[in-house]
Amino acid sequence: MKILVLSLLRLGDIIQQEPLLRGLRQKNPQAEIHLLINKQFANIERIFEGVVDKYIYFDRTSLQQGLGEAAYNILWSYKQLEKLIADLDGEHYDKAINLTHNKLSAYLLGTLEIPEKRGLYQQDGRFQGLNNRWIRYFNDRFSGNQKSLFHYVELLGKGFDIPVQAVERAPVKKRSKLVLLQCLTSSEKKDWGLERFKQLKRTIEIALVDYEVCILGASFERDTLLSVFSEGDLLICDLAEARKHLHNAALLITGDTSIKHIAAQVGTPIVEIVIGSSDVSKTAAFAARSIAVQTQVPCAPCSHSGKCTQASHLCAEDVTIEKVFGAVWDQLSGEKIASRKIVNSLERAVWTIYLDKNNAAAQPFYRATAEEFLTENSPESLQASLPAWNEQTAIYRAWIVKAHAALPTRDFLATHKTFQASDIAELVLLAQDILRSKKDEAGYFQYFVEALLSRFSQPVQIYDRVFKALQDVEELISVREEFTQHLQMLSQEGVYYAKGIGQLSISGFEEVRKGVQRDLEDAGI
Amino acid sequence: MSMITFSENHEGSLVAFEAGAELASLRDPRGEALKWVYSLGVIPSQQVVVVGLGSGFHVAALADLDENLKITVIESRESLIPVFRSQFPEIAERIEVVIAQTAQDIFKTDVFQEVMSGQPYVLSCRECWGQQGNLFSELFAHLTGRSAESVRYHFDEFGINMKALYFHPKQMLSVKDVIPVVEASLMAEKQKQIFRVLAELVK
Numbered sequence: 001m002k003i004l005v006l007s008l009l010r011l012g013d014i015i016q017q018e019p020l021l022r023g024l025r026q027k028n029p030q031a032e033i034h035l036l037i038n039k040q041f042a043n044i045e046r047i048f049e050g051v052v053d054k055y056i057y058f059d060r061t062s063l064q065q066g067l068g069e070a071a072y073n074i075l076w077s078y079k080q081l082e083k084l085i086a087d088l089d090g091e092h093y094d095k096a097i098n099l100t101h102n103k104l105s106a107y108l109l110g111t112l113e114i115p116e117k118r119g120l121y122q123q124d125g126r127f128q129g130l131n132n133r134w135i136r137y138f139n140d141r142f143s144g145n146q147k148s149l150f151h152y153v154e155l156l157g158k159g160f161d162i163p164v165q166a167v168e169r170a171p172v173k174k175r176s177k178l179v180l181l182q183c184l185t186s187s188e189k190k191d192w193g194l195e196r197f198k199q200l201k202r203t204i205e206i207a208l209v210d211y212e213v214c215i216l217g218a219s220f221e222r223d224t225l226l227s228v229f230s231e232g233d234l235l236i237c238d239l240a241e242a243r244k245h246l247h248n249a250a251l252l253i254t255g256d257t258s259i260k261h262i263a264a265q266v267g268t269p270i271v272e273i274v275i276g277s278s279d280v281s282k283t284a285a286f287a288a289r290s291i292a293v294q295t296q297v298p299c300a301p302c303s304h305s306g307k308c309t310q311a312s313h314l315c316a317e318d319v320t321i322e323k324v325f326g327a328v329w330d331q332l333s334g335e336k337i338a339s340r341k342i343v344n345s346l347e348r349a350v351w352t353i354y355l356d357k358n359n360a361a362a363q364p365f366y367r368a369t370a371e372e373f374l375t376e377n378s379p380e381s382l383q384a385s386l387p388a389w390n391e392q393t394a395i396y397r398a399w400i401v402k403a404h405a406a407l408p409t410r411d412f413l414a415t416h417k418t419f420q421a422s423d424i425a426e427l428v429l430l431a432q433d434i435l436r437s438k439k440d441e442a443g444y445f446q447y448f449v450e451a452l453l454s455r456f457s458q459p460v461q462i463y464d465r466v467f468k469a470l471q472d473v474e475e476l477i478s479v480r481e482e483f484t485q486h487l488q489m490l491s492q493e494g495v496y497y498a499k500g501i502g503q504l505s506i507s508g509f510e511e512v513r514k515g516v517q518r519d520l521e522d523a524g525i
Numbered sequence: 526m527s528m529i530t531f532s533e534n535h536e537g538s539l540v541a542f543e544a545g546a547e548l549a550s551l552r553d554p555r556g557e558a559l560k561w562v563y564s565l566g567v568i569p570s571q572q573v574v575v576v577g578l579g580s581g582f583h584v585a586a587l588a589d590l591d592e593n594l595k596i597t598v599i600e601s602r603e604s605l606i607p608v609f610r611s612q613f614p615e616i617a618e619r620i621e622v623v624i625a626q627t628a629q630d631i632f633k634t635d636v637f638q639e640v641m642s643g644q645p646y647v648l649s650c651r652e653c654w655g656q657q658g659n660l661f662s663e664l665f666a667h668l669t670g671r672s673a674e675s676v677r678y679h680f681d682e683f684g685i686n687m688k689a690l691y692f693h694p695k696q697m698l699s700v701k702d703v704i705p706v707v708e709a710s711l712m713a714e715k716q717k718q719i720f721r722v723l724a725e726l727v728k
Contacts, residue, residue: 060726062569067700067727072569073644074670074700075679077726081719104725111718122718 001031004088004096004114008058008105010186011041012258012283017099018265019153019286021051023162024097034091046240047262056088058108089113096121097160098129101139118160133355134159142282146443149348153286158355166288167267179204179213179328180235180245182254184221189276189308190255192316194228199321200253201233204328211250211332216242216259251331253324260285271327275315277304291327295319342377342385347442349373350480360475370486379491386488393484395437396444396477402430403448403470410463419459427452427466444480447472527656529604539612541580541605543655548605549580550652558586561650571595572645574636576665578602578622579653581609587648588616597636597645598622599664601657628663632678640668641679671697685710701727 005021007014014037025033032053037044039057059080066077089112098109098119106129109121120129120139130136138155141148148155157164183197201213214235217225222236235245243262246252252263253271256278263270264287274280274294279301284292294300295315302308349372353364374382406426413423421428431449434440451469456462527544534540534551541548550557561583571594575584578600588596600606600622610617625631639645647668654661666672670679676698685706696702700723707720 063723064726066569067723070665070669070671070697071647071649072669073640073647073679074676074698074703076569076644077700077723078719079644081722085715085719102725104722107718107721107725111715111722122721 001028001095002091002093003028003031003033004036004056004091004093004112005033005052006036006096006098006100006105006109006119008036008038008060008100008102008108010038010258011044012186012256012261014041014044015047015258015261015265016153016283016286017156018048018051018261019164019166020099020156020160020162021048023157023164025051027162034093036088043239047243047265056084058084085111099156101142132159132358137351137355140446141443144446146446147281147441149344149351149442151284151286152282164286166286167265176248176250177211178245178249179211179251179253179332180216180249181213182216182252182257182259184217184224185255185257185276185278187276187304189302189313190278192255192273192275192319193313194225196316196321197253198228200324200328201229203321203325207325207329208332214245216245216252251328253328256283260287260290263287264290269331271324271331273319273324275300275313275319276308277302289331291331293319293324293327342381343389345373345377346385346389350476350483351442353483354476354479360471364479364482366483366486367490370483370490373487374490382487382491386484390484392439393477393480395439396473396480399430399434399445400470400473400477403427403466403473406430407463407466407470410460410467413459413463416459419456419462423459424452424462424466444473444476529602531608538582539580539608541608541653543602543657546655547580548653548655549582554580554582555586557652558582558650561652562586562590565648568594568646570644570646572597572639572643574599574640574645574647574668576647576649576661576668577653577657578605578609579650579655581605581613583650583653584609584620585613585616588613588619595645596620597639599625599631599636599668601626601660602655625664628660628667628674631664631667632675637668637678641670641681666697671699673698676703683707683710683712683716685712699727700724 003024005024007017021033021035025031033051034054034056035048035052036056036058039059040061042055042057045052045055063077063080066072066080085108093112093114095116096109096112096114096118098105098117098121101120103122106120106122106127109117109119110123117129119135120127122128130139134155137148137150138152138159140146141155142152150158153164156162181197181201183192183194185191197215201215204211204213213233215225215229215233216235216237218238219236222234225234237245239258239262242259243266246259246263246268247266249263249268251269251271252260253273254260254263255273255275260270260272264285267288269289270285270287270291272280272285272290272292274284274292280292280294284290295318297314297318299310300315349369353366353369357364406424408423413419416423431445431452434445435449440446447469448466451465452462454465456465530542531539532542532547532551534554536555538554540551540554568591573587573594573596575587575596575598578584578598584596584598588594596619598620601624603624606622609622621636623634623636625634631637640647647665649661649665663672667675670676673696680703700720704720704724707717
């Protein structure tokens with residue numbers, strides 16, 4: 001089997017996709033895997049050893065030069081691209097997986113003659129490949145502002161049925177005492193500031209005297225780093241060398257960089273400073289041990305393009321050295337990192353059940369998910385959070401009842417030639433209430449709100465879209481309710497077990513033992 | 526046609542003048558040509574077309590840079606050619622000079638057919654244009670397929686409807702301008718998809 005993987009994003013994204021490529025290799029040990037990447041990231045080859053059989057380069061820079069510079073023939077880039085496509089078709093791939101999920105990659109995959117295409121592609125005049133709920137969820141969450149409950153890598157893994165797992169570092173014989181700082185990112189907006197890193201370095205060295213702190217950097221960053229740090233502090237290296245340093249380190253402290261994804265691959269604990277345009281729900285490292293120190297300023301995360309619009313770098317100022325050091329302490333002290341909030345785990349479980357279903361009629365896997373949930377979370381913490389969780393469920397149920405009641409009937413709308421906003425005024429008000437309440441962080445009602453925002457030419461179209469969206473929301477809320485019931489049942493089983501058998505008094509058994517013994521008086525007779 | 530004259534500089538090199546304006550630096554024509562060649566960066570094809578011969582120093586510098594490079598020069602001033610051949614005899618055989626008196630003349634030449642099939646890099650050194658600025662600009666646009674008039678030749682294989690492009694006859698076109706026409710045309714879907722990929726690259 002020959003598989004082509006398209007990864008036409010930036011360096012950090014490609015490195016982040018490493019667990020997916022490893023999972024793909026694990027699932028298809030005999031397959032020939034080819035990776036199409038942007039030519040400027042050809043240095044990635046040394047990082048993906050043993051996973052990819054062949055690298056194919058998309059020469060974006062040359063193509064853009066050919067399109068932008070007048071000296072090139074207007075069709076020069078066309079001919080180059082046509083040749084690349086012919087070369088790719090000449091490989092006769094059996095399957096293609098598009099990890100890129102943008103229009104460029106969709107069009108490119110659309111041109112290729114490959115029998116099985118997974119992920120976004122354009123064919124027959126429309127975008128295709130959003131054929132399962134996981135990919136649709138990925139598409140909704142990563143193209144909009146709504147936060148995702150799942151990591152980017154997890155979503156693509158589920159969407160393409162590729163097993164992925166965050167790397168947990170194997171115990172090392174000698175405990176490392178090296179802390180690495182990756183101070184510079186690809187954008188000034190995401191830089192915490194060299195002076196703050198310098199103070200953090202000093203704080204770590206004073207508080208944790210046996211730890212050594214070094215600064216990681218690429219050769220082009222040397223001069224900038226030398227303006228604050230001394231030559232002896234620096235570890236100037238390429239990606240492959242950085243991987244070795246990270247492997248030997250106890251901790252990496254970084255902004256939103258590609259280095260953090262390499263640290264995640266080798267299992268090095270990470271403290272990530274999330275400021276500027278970095279969005280922890282979208283670009284965080286896929287790591288078992290990672291702490292994100294996030295800014296709370298309202299303008300973050302800002303957009304990737306454009307400069308910071310604030311008078312000063314508010315988000316960087318908001319993340320104090322004490323906050324970052326607190327996270328460093330948690331990681332280095334080896335204390336168990338606080339598990340994810342239980343509500344987040346509950347939401348993830350509900351959405352996993354929903355997204356795992358191929359369609360509305362499919363049977364959901366409540367019991368297995370509930371059992372898995374209870375192995376990761378204690379029944380006590382569950383019982384403590386259930387009242388608030390159930391209250392939330394009741395609010396969602398009330399919203400959906402209200403939405404159904406406010407939706408005009410199809411017959412009513414069919415009599416209208418033109419649509420009037422007043423026809424759906426109640427629905428719009430309800431959507432506003434939902435958004436304002438900020439009680440739907442997981443996005444149960446996102447489809448409903450988006451349906452109201454969509455364009456339509458006929459009044460009945462609004463009914464069809466909103467009705468379909470409400471059906472989806474209804475299904476989600478039903479999953480939530482039934483999952484909660486299963487959880488309660490299973491956790492109660494545990495309590496009954498504990499109360500009924502595990503907590504039986506020793507004297508109880510003694511009584512039983514007494515019962516089966518011969519009565520002494522009888523014995524006397 | 527304006528008068529072409531030549532002056533010998535302190536190095537003994539002949540520098541051409543058109544209507545009194547020099548077609549290369551009189552003081553240092555070779556240095557100017559070298560600077561131009563180095564400013565080009567990596568040349569992405571094995572054949573180049575140079576619009577304007579002028580005094581010929583830049584063409585000679587280009588030929589020196591890569592002895593395998595096939596160079597074709599488009600010029601309207603025939604009187605420049607004999608002096609160029611005598612001043613640079615070592616490369617005279619390598620350089621093909623094609624005469625085009627008007628911009629439309631270029632469409633009838635064999636070079637234009639070669640340009641359409643091989644898409645060579647098209648170069649120009651403005652210092653040697655003299656009074657021919659408008660003509661050379663048009664020739665440059667025709668050769669690169671970036672004039673509305675030439676697009677129909679360059680896009681001949683796609684059989685697309687070019688009428689819409691004539692709304693901007695003076696504009697240097699890019700693929701972005703061609704995309705709406707491509708979408709409205711009856712060309713193969715695969716070809717359209719390639720143009721869509723390119724359109725994403727110029728966003």
